[in-house]
Amino acid sequence: MLNNAYRSIARSALATSRRSVSTTTTPTATATATVYKNAINADIHNNVRAKLLADPATYPLIFILGVAMAGCSGFGVWFLRTSTDVRVDPNKRLRLIRNWSRE
Known part of the structure; x- marks a missing residue:
């Protein structure tokens, strides 16, 4: 059991020494630049x-994502322009909110 602990410590020490670690502890201005x-x-x-x-296999994916983005953007703009609940125009902001529950 103790043998496994020593072996684990030795392996971690070797792995740590093999890593490329910066030699400076604080970054200097030239290193940051x-x-x-x-x-x-x-x-x-x-x-x-x-x-x-470069990969022709990505062309259908690019096309599908482009069409999806255009469709979502178009629907969002259409909804903002045509919905009666959206009041972007300052003249329409003072209208009363509709109450559908009133009989």
């Missing part, structure tokens, strides 16, 4: 558009 520069220029090294459009 380098991280931000790499993040801003990430699209140069990792062109998502070229990778996404």
Whole structure:
């Protein structure tokens, strides 16, 4: 049982020593600037558009998602413009709310 504990500690020590850990404990201004520069220029090294459009199998998925987004957006705009309950126009905001339960 103690042997397993020693073996576990040795394995975790080896795994910890193999990790690439930063040598500085606090980030310096140049290290932070380098991280931000790499993040801003990430699209140069990792062109998502070229990778996404390189595979023809993604074309139907892109088309279906585009049609779904257009349909949802169109329905939302149509409902906002035609519904009597939505009062975006300042002239219509002062109208009374309909009461369907009144007999």
